[in-house]
Amino acid sequence: MNKIMTVVIPAYNMEKYLSKGCGSILEGNKYLDRLEVLIVNDGSWDTTLDIARQIEARYQSVVRAIDKPNGNYGSAINRGLKEAAGTYIKILDADDSFDTNGFNRLMECLISLADEHKRVDLVITNMITVDGQDNVLKQKSFDLPTTGTFDISLLKNACRNLTHHCATYRTALLKEMGYEQLENYLYTDQEWVTLPLLTVASAAYLSVCVYRYLLGREGQTMEKATFYDNYWMQIDIKKHMLHFYDRFKVGHAIRPENQRLFETRILGDTISIYRVYIVKHSDRTDISELIKYDSYLKETYQDLYVAAGRAVYAKKLPLHFIKWWRKDTPVSRMKCMLLRKSYIYAKAARDMLRSMTTGYGN
Numbered sequence: 001m002n003k004i005m006t007v008v009i010p011a012y013n014m015e016k017y018l019s020k021g022c023g024s025i026l027e028g029n030k031y032l033d034r035l036e037v038l039i040v041n042d043g044s045w046d047t048t049l050d051i052a053r054q055i056e057a058r059y060q061s062v063v064r065a066i067d068k069p070n071g072n073y074g075s076a077i078n079r080g081l082k083e084a085a086g087t088y089i090k091i092l093d094a095d096d097s098f099d100t101n102g103f104n105r106l107m108e109c110l111i112s113l114a115d116e117h118k119r120v121d122l123v124i125t126n127m128i129t130v131d132g133q134d135n136v137l138k139q140k141s142f143d144l145p146t147t148g149t150f151d152i153s154l155l156k157n158a159c160r161n162l163t164h165h166c167a168t169y170r171t172a173l174l175k176e177m178g179y180e181q182l183e184n185y186l187y188t189d190q191e192w193v194t195l196p197l198l199t200v201a202s203a204a205y206l207s208v209c210v211y212r213y214l215l216g217r218e219g220q221t222m223e224k225a226t227f228y229d230n231y232w233m234q235i236d237i238k239k240h241m242l243h244f245y246d247r248f249k250v251g252h253a254i255r256p257e258n259q260r261l262f263e264t265r266i267l268g269d270t271i272s273i274y275r276v277y278i279v280k281h282s283d284r285t286d287i288s289e290l291i292k293y294d295s296y297l298k299e300t301y302q303d304l305y306v307a308a309g310r311a312v313y314a315k316k317l318p319l320h321f322i323k324w325w326r327k328d329t330p331v332s333r334m335k336c337m338l339l340r341k342s343y344i345y346a347k348a349a350r351d352m353l354r355s356m357t358t359g360y361g362n
Contacts, residue, residue: 008080043070074181
């Protein structure tokens with residue numbers, strides 16, 4: 001029977017977590033005969049590969065362990081996509097897990113779409129963020145139609161907050177567009193929810209929690225120190241996506257609605273880069289990286305450069321901080337400094353309030 005879903009699990013030194021993540025997919029799954037799981041070992045030096053092969057031996061018709069040299073997250077995704085045989089494809093990071101019931105619901109939805117011969121490029125589902133004790137920290141859902149497919153123009157707001165945890169794609173869509181994630185970099189998962197916007201033609205929303213994202217694991221790339229020390233990678237990733245766009249538009253007619261979605265996402269991510277460098281973590285980042293990126297946008301992507309200059313810091317704080325920073329006058333520098341200090345004081349107050357609330361709750 002044809003596989004309806006491929007789950008790609010990129011794994012690097014995940015011996016502590018891999019069994020749990022795979023168990024959330026395989027144990028209690030009603031549709032194992034329609035499922036393919038590819039565990040891509042990215043050059044781990046612990047027992048990750050051994051565990052993957054044990055799981056493969058137990059679920060021989062479902063699981064395949066793939067071993068490759070280390071090339072970071074993007075290389076593991078690229079290998080998984082190349083090998084994928086399922087009609088749809090979804091990523092599970094090896095330290096995370098699925099909600100088993102939610103994943104069964106997603107499988108049911110995909111099988112139903114196939115049985116009805118409905119072609120849907122993107123299926124969006126919900127997620128939760130949990131800590132090491134499985135306490136729910138955050139929930140994410142979307143204000144989208146929950147019946148049938150919908151016009152992708154409705155994704156304009158959702159695409160700003162869409163993460164790879166919530167996205168399931170039609171595999172052929174990614175292969176046909178020549179999707180390729182940047183290798184040897186961290187944080188390239190954002191490409192998974194940006195580049196396909198250039199070609200997605202139909203979408204559906206299943207308002208069910210499927211993904212359980214673990215926050216707070218030791219050594220996690222989202223640890224603040226790691227994240228901001230490597231923040232320069234965000235700039236290179238944005239450049240890679242813009243270069244992909246340049247190549248893609250040469251041989252493809254991009255529909256206006258796809259163009260708008262891609263531009264919305266790229267602009268939002270670009271503004272976030274300025275926000276981090278100028279305001280949030282100017283003490284942990286090298287401003288020269290932002291100066292070079294700003295010049296690059298001005299010379300190469302004038303529309304994006306101008307749009308970023310019009311951006312405000314936040315809806316409730318409509319300050320043109322990028323415009324101030326670009327002016328680089330004594331007055332504008334003072335404005336940026338005051339905004340920085342306001343952010344630091346506000347964050348300290350929030351942290352204090354949070355600790356007080358937690359204390360009373362205990």
